[in-house]
Amino acid sequence: MALLELNNVHTYYGAIHALKGITIHVEEGEIVTLIGANGAGKSTTLNTICGILHPREGTIYLDGEPIHGLPPHEIVGRGVAQAPEGRRVFGRLNVVENLEMGAFARKDKDGIRRDMERVFALFPRLKERAKQLAGTLSGGEQQMLAIGRSLMANPRLLLLDEPSMGLAPILVEAIFETIRQINAQGTTILLVEQNALMALSVAHRGYVLETGTVVLHDTAAALRENELVRKAYLGIE
Amino acid sequence: MPAIHSETRFDWSQPVKTGLLGGVAALLLSLIGVIEASHARPVISGIISLGQALLLIVFVLTCVAAIRRAGYARQETSSRGRLLLCGGVAGLMVSVALAALVLIGNVVNLRAVFIKASPELYHLLTLGLDTGGVLALLMSGFLLGIVVGATYLLPARLRRAIAMALGAIPLLAVLYGAFFPGRRFTLPGALALFVVLSAGSYWGGDIRSLVKQRVASLPPAGQRVYKIALWALVALLVLLLPTTGSYPSQMLDLVGLYILMGLGLNIVVGFAGLLDLGYVAFFAIGAYTQAVLTSPEIRWLGEVRLTFWEALPFSVLMATLAGVILGIPVLRMRGDYLAIVTLGFGEIIRIVALSDWLKPYIGGSNGITRIPKPVIGGWELATPGRLYYLIIAGCLLAAVIAARLKHSRLGRAWMAIREDEDVAQAMGIDLVRTKLLAFATGAAFSGLSGAIFAAMITSIYPHSFHLLVSINTLGLIIVGGMGSIPGVILGSLALVGLPEILREFSEYRLLIYGVALVYMMLVRPEGLLPEARRKLELHEAEAAE
Ligand SMILES: Nc1ncnc2c1ncn2[C@@H]1O[C@H](COP(=O)(O)OP(=O)(O)OP(=O)(O)O)[C@@H](O)[C@H]1O
Numbered sequence: 098m099a100l101l102e103l104n105n106v107h108t109y110y111g112a113i114h115a116l117k118g119i120t121i122h123v124e125e126g127e128i129v130t131l132i133g134a135n136g137a138g139k140s141t142t143l144n145t146i147c148g149i150l151h152p153r154e155g156t157i158y159l160d161g162e163p164i165h166g167l168p169p170h171e172i173v174g175r176g177v178a179q180a181p182e183g184r185r186v187f188g189r190l191n192v193v194e195n196l197e198m199g200a201f202a203r204k205d206k207d208g209i210r211r212d213m214e215r216v217f218a219l220f221p222r223l224k225e226r227a228k229q230l231a232g233t234l235s236g237g238e239q240q241m242l243a244i245g246r247s248l249m250a251n252p253r254l255l256l257l258d259e260p261s262m263g264l265a266p267i268l269v270e271a272i273f274e275t276i277r278q279i280n281a282q283g284t285t286i287l288l289v290e291q292n293a294l295m296a297l298s299v300a301h302r303g304y305v306l307e308t309g310t311v312v313l314h315d316t317a318a319a320l321r322e323n324e325l326v327r328k329a330y331l332g333i334e
Numbered sequence: 335m336p337a338i339h340s341e342t343r344f345d346w347s348q349p350v351k352t353g354l355l356g357g358v359a360a361l362l363l364s365l366i367g368v369i370e371a372s373h374a375r376p377v378i379s380g381i382i383s384l385g386q387a388l389l390l391i392v393f394v395l396t397c398v399a400a401i402r403r404a405g406y407a408r409q410e411t412s413s414r415g416r417l418l419l420c421g422g423v424a425g426l427m428v429s430v431a432l433a434a435l436v437l438i439g440n441v442v443n444l445r446a447v448f449i450k451a452s453p454e455l456y457h458l459l460t461l462g463l464d465t466g467g468v469l470a471l472l473m474s475g476f477l478l479g480i481v482v483g484a485t486y487l488l489p490a491r492l493r494r495a496i497a498m499a500l501g502a503i504p505l506l507a508v509l510y511g512a513f514f515p516g517r518r519f520t521l522p523g524a525l526a527l528f529v530v531l532s533a534g535s536y537w538g539g540d541i542r543s544l545v546k547q548r549v550a551s552l553p554p555a556g557q558r559v560y561k562i563a564l565w566a567l568v569a570l571l572v573l574l575l576p577t578t579g580s581y582p583s584q585m586l587d588l589v590g591l592y593i594l595m596g597l598g599l600n601i602v603v604g605f606a607g608l609l610d611l612g613y614v615a616f617f618a619i620g621a622y623t624q625a626v627l628t629s630p631e632i633r634w635l636g637e638v639r640l641t642f643w644e645a646l647p648f649s650v651l652m653a654t655l656a657g658v659i660l661g662i663p664v665l666r667m668r669g670d671y672l673a674i675v676t677l678g679f680g681e682i683i684r685i686v687a688l689s690d691w692l693k694p695y696i697g698g699s700n701g702i703t704r705i706p707k708p709v710i711g712g713w714e715l716a717t718p719g720r721l722y723y724l725i726i727a728g729c730l731l732a733a734v735i736a737a738r739l740k741h742s743r744l745g746r747a748w749m750a751i752r753e754d755e756d757v758a759q760a761m762g763i764d765l766v767r768t769k770l771l772a773f774a775t776g777a778a779f780s781g782l783s784g785a786i787f788a789a790m791i792t793s794i795y796p797h798s799f800h801l802l803v804s805i806n807t808l809g810l811i812i813v814g815g816m817g818s819i820p821g822v823i824l825g826s827l828a829l830v831g832l833p834e835i836l837r838e839f840s841e842y843r844l845l846i847y848g849v850a851l852v853y854m855m856l857v858r859p860e861g862l863l864p865e866a867r868r869k870l871e872l873h874e875a876e877a878a879e
C-alpha cells in the first residue's frame with residue numbers, strides 16, 4: 098500500500114479548473130518529484146494534499162485512509178508537513194520560535210527538543226542565528242528555516258514547494274544534499290521543483306504536470322533521458 | 335564649494351525655515367483657541383498658565399529642532415556663537431509669526447474667520463503689554479532661543495535631566511490639580527520639584543543600577559521581599575488614588591473600563607491580528623443584558639429582578655456568544671474586509687438598540703434607567719470611589735488572564751495566524767477554533783466592561799455605544815503598543831484619562847487625538863510600551879536602513 102495516493106483529483110479555484118484529474122502515488126521512503134511549467138498546478142496539488150484546498154472530485158488516501166475531507170490541522174496531525182512556496186517564514190518571530198511553531202501539533206517535549214537538534218545539525222547556519230528575527234534572514238537562510246520548520250512536525254511525508262527558488266547555485270546544491278539526507282533519515286518526500294535537473298537527480302520517480310494533468314510518469318532516470326523532458330524542462334536540445 | 339561655505343558662514347536659511355514652521359504651529363494653536371482655553375489653568379500659581387507653558391514648549395521644541403537640524407547639537411563640531419545664533423533666530427521666527435498675528439489682528443478684524451482670534455489672545459501673546467508688547471514678544475523669542483542654544487553648552491546628561499524636569503512639571507501640575515481640586519503648584523513648590531526631578535533624572539540611571547546591584551547581592555529571600563514590597567507600594571498607590579475626591583474617581587473608573595475593553599480588543603487585534611472595528615457591540619450587549627436583567631423598569635422577563643452579581647455572568651456570557659456569532663461569518667475574511675464587516679456589526683447593534691422594533695424590550699431611544707449598583711455584603715458600591723475597586727479587580731483579573739493566554743499554546747496559535755494565516759494552518763493550527771476563541775475572549779472582556787458601565791451610570795441609551803468607543807479602544811492599543819498588556823494600561827491613561835482631566839480641551843479632543851496618533855506613527859510606531867518583540871523588529875529595520 099502506498100503512503101500517499103491521489104486518484105483522479107479535481108481542484109477548483111471558484112470557476113477555474115486547476116487540477117483536472119490528477120492521479121499520483123508516493124511510496125514509503127521515496128523521493129517523488131512533480132515538475133512542470135508555471136501554472137501547471139504543482140502548488141495546487143500540494144495544497145490539496147494538506148487540506149488547505151479541497152478537491153471537488155476524486156480521493157486522497159494517506160496510509161489507506163481517506164484524508165480529502167479533513168481540515169488541515171488534522172492532516173498535519175497525521176504526519177504530513179509542508180514547506181510552502183516562497184519561504185513564508187513568520188517574519189516577526191525569531192528562528193527558534195519559528196521552529197517551535199513547526200512543532201505546534203506535537204506535545205512530546207523530548208521529541209521536539211531532539212528534532213530541534215536535528216534541524217540545527219542539518220542547518221548549522223540556523224543555530225548561529227537562533228535569536229534573529231526570521232524576516233531579517235537572507236533568502237537562503239529563510240529557505241533553510243522553512244524546511245527546518247516543516248521538519249519540526251516530525252512528518253512521515255514532507256511536501257516541499259520549490260525549495261531552490263531564488264537561491265545561488267552553491268546553495269541549491271546544499272539544499273538538495275540536505276533533502277537527500279532528510280530522506281535518508283526516513284522521511285518520505287514529495288518535491289515540487291522548477292529546477293528539473295536537480296530534482297530528477299535526487300528523486301526516485303517523477304511526474305510531469307501540464308495545465309492540471311499528469312502527462313508523464315516514470316523513474317527519475319528515465320525522465321532524465323526523455324525527449325520531452327529534455328526539451329521542455331532541462332533545456333537540452 | 336558649498337560645503338566649505340557652510341563651514342565658514344552662518345547658514346541663515348535653516349533656522350529661519352524651522353523657526354517659521356514652529357511659528358505656524360504656534361499660530362495654529364493660538365487661532366483654534368487651545369492657548370486661550372488652557373490659559374485658565376495654572377501650572378504655577380500666578381506665574382505661568384498651561385496656555386503659556388504650551389507656547390513655551392512650542393518655542394523650545396522649535397529651537398531644539400533648528401539646532402539639531404543645523405548640526406550644532408554635536409558640540410565638538412560647532413562654534414558657540416553660531417549655536418546661540420541658530421537658537422535665537424529660530425525663537426525669533428516663532429515670535430515673528432505670532433507678532434504678525436497680533437499686528438494684523440489689530441488692524442483687521444480676524445474674528446470673522448477665526449472666531450478665537452480674540453483681544454484676550456492678543457493680550458496673552460503680547461505678555462500683557464498689548465501693541466507695545468510686540469517688541470517684547472520678539473525680544474523674548476530671541477532670548478529664549480539663545481537660552482535653549484546655551485543649554486547645548488552643558489553636558490548632554492545635564493541638559494536631558496533639565497529638559498525632562500521642565501517637561502514633566504506642566505503634566506504633574508495638571509494631574510495635581512485634577513486629583514486635588516483647587517490646589518496648585520506654588521513657585522517654591524515648583525522649584526523644589528524641579529530640583530528633585532532633574533536630580534532624579536540626572537542620577538536616575540546610577541541609582542537604578544546601584545539598587546539593582548544591591549538587590550542582586552541579597553539572598554533569594556531578600557530579593558523576594560524586595561519585589562513584594564515594590565508591588566505592595568504600587569498596589570497601595572493604586573488603591574489610594576480615588577480617595578482624593580469624586581471627580582478623579584469618575585475619571586479613573588472610565589479609564590478602568592477602557593483598560594478592560596482594551597485588554598480584550600488587544601487579544602483580538604494585538605495577539606490574533608484580527609482587525610475588529612465593531613468592538614463596541616460587545617460592550618453594548620454586556621451593558622444591555624445587565625440592564626434588562628436588573629432594572630425594575632423591564633417587565634417582560636417577569637417580575638423577578640436579578641442583582642448585579644447574579645446578572646453579571648449572563649452579561650458576560652451574552653457578549654461572549656455574540657463574539658462567536660460574529661466570528662463565524664467573518665472566519666474567511668481578512669484585513670480590510672474584516673474591518674469593514676465588524677464596523678457594520680457595531681453599527682447594526684446600536685441601530686437595533688435604537689429601533690422601535692425592540693423598543694418594548696430595551697427601551698429604544700429612551701434607553702433603560704434605574705439600573706441598580708453592585709452591593710457587596712450590604713455595602714452598596716454607590717460612589718465612583720467605591721466602584722473603582724470593583725473595576726480595578728476586573729482589570730486585574732483580565733490582565734492576568736490575558737497574560738496567561740499570551741504565553742499559552744493558544745497564544746502561540748494566535749501569534750501564528752497573526753503572522754500568516756495560511757502557514758499557520760499548514761502548521762496544524764485549527765483556524766476556526768483559534769479565531770473564534772479570540773473573538774469570544776475579547777467579547778467577554780468587553781461584555782464585563784459594559785455590564786459594570788451600565789451599573790455605574792445606572793441608565794444606558796443607544797448613543798452611549800457609539801463607533802467612537804471602538805475607535806478609542808483601538809487608539810489606546812495602538813498608542814500603548816500593539817499586543818502589549820502594560821501598553822493598554824498606559825494607553826488608556828493617556829487617551830482616556832488625560833482628556834478627562836483636561837476638560838477645557840474637550841472641543842479639541844479629536845484634533846489632539848489625531849495629531850497624537852499621526853505623531854506616534856511617525857516617531858514611535860511601536861507604541862509607548864511596546865512588546866520587546868515589536869521594538870526589536872522596528873529597531874532592526876532601522877538599523878538595516
Ligand atoms: N488562489 C487562486 N485563485 C485562482 N486561481 C489560482 C489560485 N491559485 C492558483 N491559481 C491558478 O491555478 C493554476 C495552478 O496554479 P499553481 O499555483 O498550482 O501553479 P504551479 O504549478 O505551482 O506554478 P509555479 O511553478 O509558477 O509555482 C494557475 O493557472 C493559477 O493561475
Ligand SMILES: [Mg+2]
Pocket residue numbers: 139140141182258
Ligand atoms: Mg507553485
